Amino acid sequence: MPTPQRTNPEAGVPSRLRNAVFRSVADQGKAALVERRLSVAINRGVLQAGERLPPESELAKSLGVSPVTVREALVLLRQRGLVTTKRGRGGGSFVTAGADPASHAAAELASISRTALRDLAAHYFAVTAGCLELAASRAAPSEVDAIRARLTAFGDAAISGRQAQPTPALWRHVADDIVVELCALGQSVRLTKEQMRVQSELSPLLGLLAGDDAEREAQRGEILGLVDDVARGDTAGARETLRATVSDVVERLEAKRRSLLER
Numbered sequence: 001m002p003t004p005q006r007t008n009p010e011a012g013v014p015s016r017l018r019n020a021v022f023r024s025v026a027d028q029g030k031a032a033l034v035e036r037r038l039s040v041a042i043n044r045g046v047l048q049a050g051e052r053l054p055p056e057s058e059l060a061k062s063l064g065v066s067p068v069t070v071r072e073a074l075v076l077l078r079q080r081g082l083v084t085t086k087r088g089r090g091g092g093s094f095v096t097a098g099a100d101p102a103s104h105a106a107a108e109l110a111s112i113s114r115t116a117l118r119d120l121a122a123h124y125f126a127v128t129a130g131c132l133e134l135a136a137s138r139a140a141p142s143e144v145d146a147i148r149a150r151l152t153a154f155g156d157a158a159i160s161g162r163q164a165q166p167t168p169a170l171w172r173h174v175a176d177d178i179v180v181e182l183c184a185l186g187q188s189v190r191l192t193k194e195q196m197r198v199q200s201e202l203s204p205l206l207g208l209l210a211g212d213d214a215e216r217e218a219q220r221g222e223i224l225g226l227v228d229d230v231a232r233g234d235t236a237g238a239r240e241t242l243r244a245t246v247s248d249v250v251e252r253l254e255a256k257r258r259s260l261l262e263r
Contacts, residue, residue, distance in 0.1 A: 016180045016196055021037065021038070022059070023062070035073040038053075039077060042082050042095050049097050056071060056093075082099060108204065109260060112257070114257075120202060124199070125243065125246045127198055128179075128195055131182075131184075131188065131195050132186070132238040136235040136237075138187050139231075144185065148227045168207045168216075172207040175206075175223060178223060182230060206253075208256055225241045225245070
């Protein structure tokens with residue numbers, strides 16, 4: 001059974017999504033593929049501006065490629081301005097300080113077609129619904145309660161003023177991690193891995209909406225609704241709650257896309 005993992009307290013990045021970045025690329029270990037995986041992680045905020053990448057030897061081992069392939073990929077990333085490399089003590093490869101995931105996400109949303117956006121949403125629904133249905137039938141009450149407590153505490157602390165209002169990026173990192181943990185309660189490794197992948201694809205677009213306090217609270221309420229369905233063991237309810245959520249999200253994203261195109 002996949003064990004729920006916690007957020008990195010310093011970077012605020014979901015550990016499951018970070019682990020996916022460095023998962024082996026097996027026999028497809030070409031420099032271009034490594035470069036794409038890392039660039040997507042940077043542009044989507046999984047790897048944050050100023051963050052130090054693992055050493056080349058460690059990257060090569062975790063990705064299942066040769067050190068030469070990693071060096072070639074880093075050259076491509078430097079050419080794109082996404083990574084800088086420092087020599088000597090304290091050196092290494094770092095995500096460029098000016099990397100701006102929000103700008104990348106805005107450009108991505110503005111360029112995606114209405115059909116492609118709805119197709120992404122349909123894929124997200126199909127995979128996530130499968131995870132939630134399994135979670136509703138397999139999760140232990142204590143596991144669901146722990147997820148609910150974490151989500152409730154995060155939102156209540158910000159609302160009461162005990163912590164600063166979260167940035168859109170931090171909120172999405174927390175929200176993604178909680179959704180992945182909830183889906184992992186379904187105990188399907190294959191479905192959870194695919195859910196992580198599509199979650200990371202949709203999340204940057206959701207982050208564009210999260211600049212508004214009301215929108216962040218709406219997103220939190222939607223996730224809490226899913227948690228409640230899973231806690232009740234309501235497989236049909238979880239599916240229908242997710243269906244309504246995804247439909248609403250698509251409408252909000254389409255409105256955001258129109259506003260970007262009108263600028």
